[in-house]
Amino acid sequence: MTTAGFDTILYERRGAVAWVTLNRPKALNAYNVQMRDDLYATLELIATDDAVGVAVFRGAGERAFCAGADLTEFGSAPSQAIARQVRFERDVWARLLGMEKPLIAAIHGFCLGSGLEIALCCDLRIAAPDAVFGLPETQLGMIPAAGGTQTMPRMIGQARALEAMLTGRRMDAREALAGGIVTRVARRGGVFSTAERIAQRMAAMNPETMRSVKAAVYRGLEQPLAQGLAMEQALAARLVAASDAARRGGIG
Amino acid sequence: MAISCSTQSGIAWVTLGNRRAGNALDDRQAAALHDTCRRIIEDDAVRVAVFTGAGAVFCSPPPGIRARPAAEAIAAIVKPTIAALNGDATGPGLELALACDIRLAARGSRLAMDQVTRGEMPSDGGTQRLPRLIARSYAADMLLTGRRLTAAEAQRIGLVTEVTAAAQLQARTRALAQALAAMAPIAARYVKEAIREGMETTLAQGLRLEADLAVLLHTTKDRAEGISSFLERREPRFTGS
Numbered sequence: 001m002t003t004a005g006f007d008t009i010l011y012e013r014r015g016a017v018a019w020v021t022l023n024r025p026k027a028l029n030a031y032n033v034q035m036r037d038d039l040y041a042t043l044e045l046i047a048t049d050d051a052v053g054v055a056v057f058r059g060a061g062e063r064a065f066c067a068g069a070d071l072t073e074f075g076s077a078p079s080q081a082i083a084r085q086v087r088f089e090r091d092v093w094a095r096l097l098g099m100e101k102p103l104i105a106a107i108h109g110f111c112l113g114s115g116l117e118i119a120l121c122c123d124l125r126i127a128a129p130d131a132v133f134g135l136p137e138t139q140l141g142m143i144p145a146a147g148g149t150q151t152m153p154r155m156i157g158q159a160r161a162l163e164a165m166l167t168g169r170r171m172d173a174r175e176a177l178a179g180g181i182v183t184r185v186a187r188r189g190g191v192f193s194t195a196e197r198i199a200q201r202m203a204a205m206n207p208e209t210m211r212s213v214k215a216a217v218y219r220g221l222e223q224p225l226a227q228g229l230a231m232e233q234a235l236a237a238r239l240v241a242a243s244d245a246a247r248r249g250g251i252g
Numbered sequence: 253m254a255i256s257c258s259t260q261s262g263i264a265w266v267t268l269g270n271r272r273a274g275n276a277l278d279d280r281q282a283a284a285l286h287d288t289c290r291r292i293i294e295d296d297a298v299r300v301a302v303f304t305g306a307g308a309v310f311c312s313p314p315p316g317i318r319a320r321p322a323a324e325a326i327a328a329i330v331k332p333t334i335a336a337l338n339g340d341a342t343g344p345g346l347e348l349a350l351a352c353d354i355r356l357a358a359r360g361s362r363l364a365m366d367q368v369t370r371g372e373m374p375s376d377g378g379t380q381r382l383p384r385l386i387a388r389s390y391a392a393d394m395l396l397t398g399r400r401l402t403a404a405e406a407q408r409i410g411l412v413t414e415v416t417a418a419a420q421l422q423a424r425t426r427a428l429a430q431a432l433a434a435m436a437p438i439a440a441r442y443v444k445e446a447i448r449e450g451m452e453t454t455l456a457q458g459l460r461l462e463a464d465l466a467v468l469l470h471t472t473k474d475r476a477e478g479i480s481s482f483l484e485r486r487e488p489r490f491t492g493s
Contacts, residue, residue: 074479077470084467094459138443141436141478141490145466149446150458158451159385160410162353165443166332166432179410222454 004045006038010060011045016053016203017196018046022118025061031114031146032070036092043095053203053210055099056195057122058106059115065105065131068113071140093147096121097218100211102202106195107131107182112170116181117146120155123214124198125182127173128191133181136168154221156180212239255284257291262299262433263426264292268348269306276313276344282320289325296492299433299440301329302425303352304336310361311345319344321376326351330441332432336425337361337412342400347376350385353444355411356425357403358418363411366398384451386410436474437492442466 004011010021020042022029046055059065077083096103096118105119108128116133119125127133135152137144144152144165153161160179164171176182186194202210212235220228255277256267266288268275277285292301303326305311313319326333326348335341335349337357342364349355349363357363365382367374374382374395383391390409393399403415416424432440442465450458469475474490481488 071479071482075476080467080470083470084463087463087467094456097455097459138435138439139478139488140482141439141472141474141476141488142469143439143443143446143462143466145462147459147462149443149462150450150455153447153451154455157384157386157410158447159355160413162444162447163413165447166353166435166440167428168435178408218455 002049002051004042006041008032008035009038009042011042013049013052015200016051017199018049018052018055020046020055020057021060022057022066022115023060025059025063027070028064028067028110029059029061029115030067030070031118032073033076036090040090040092040095043092043099046101047099052101053205053207054102054104054199056104056106056192056199057118058192058195059109062109064110064115065107066112066115066118067110068115068136069146087145093117093121097147097151100214101207102199102210102214104195104199106191107133108191113137113144114146117144117148117151120151121147124184125176126184126186126191126195126198127176127182128186129173129188131173131176131182131185131191132170133172133176134168134170135165136170138165139168152181206239208242209239212236254278254281255288257288259295259298261430262297263429264288264295264298264301266292266301266303267306268303268311271307273317273319274309274313274340274345275305275307275311276317276319277311277322279320282322285322286325289329292329292331298331299435299437299492300332300334300429301326302334302336302429303348304425305338305345307339309339309345310335310337310341311348312340312342313344315370319376321347323347323351323376323381327377330444331437332435332440332444334425334429334432336421337363337403338418338421340364343367343374344376347374347378347381350378350381354413354428355406356414356416356421356428357406357412358421359403359415360418361403362400363403363406364398364400365394366400368396369398434490436472436478436488436490438472438474439469439478442469 002013010023012019103122104124105122173185216232333352335352335355406412446462
């Protein structure tokens, strides 16, 4: 077991599964500047530690995965130009979306604004029955800015994404399941054990296979179908070659 | 009066009213709808536009009626748009509804992309918008078989957001439109732009567009008002500036 301490994030590796806990429970794990920096460092650990096969994100405390951005820190950037510069220099969202290892969000309680956007950067979302989802930014004169306007329509389609973001309304776990925001709802009290089980199963698979599937799906959707199919062929052929080489006792 | 538009409290209500032709648009009505949409874009007092049908159908051209295209005029509206499906929306009628951002339907209304059953194909954006709005598998089923969906089926696949009793549709639509009209107008516009334009490009480019629009919003009074209203635990008062 490996742990690393950050101010706002607990990081713990158990076997091949890295647990990332957003840890500001008194503030419903609201995302702030410190959490941005801690999350960025955490992602570096996950990406570079070969012992990590899968990462699971969750929130500390009883009440929330993450209730959104910490508005008390808004307006602290010295200027719009600096805000934009920092946004791209420490691009947590691109880093999350670019992770080659499978990511799971295990969601209980409030999962709002940036919280839902963090979850939408993951590959799988599993909800507790009490989970509450929403992107309320437009109600506050803002837009989702942690990738939500891009990730949500790609995950669940434009129709539902437009409705969710233009109204900002909240959805319960059942509606999130029907709309495809989450793919599973765990039994009461079972969201972390369900995530653990799925993470273990994925972590037991060949990491190169997991990387290839992620690349084929996400990069394939960015390309014309014919190019996506060619990429799938190339990735599959590389996996076969590697496993043949391994059987012969050599290195691919 | 085939196309009527009345504006109340920032909400423009546009009604299709060509009853003898299932509310299908003829040349003159299509031109009128274009004018109406243009005025909605230009009138700062309008925050939200609602499109609905007069009588018992939304828009469902009977066989032999050639409806004129107008979906582009609706899609060009940068403000939030709602289709209130008071009855059937089929063929070109559904194509008009697809150009809106949110669709509500009265129970009993049916939705179909049924041009194929008449040896035709959608020509007002249906083949492009439907698979972008809902999962491709459902879009292909609707486009290739032309089958009619009940309002409940349409809700299940995400094509409509809410199904209400026919008598409740107007009230539910008004409540939704009021909620949208109360939002910061520039933020609503940017969300729509980020989603629509972002989906036409790569994820990386889409993320850049989102970040740029979000930073641009930093310059608006409404964003500052949104943050202070949240911190002061009161309702925000947005001015569109």
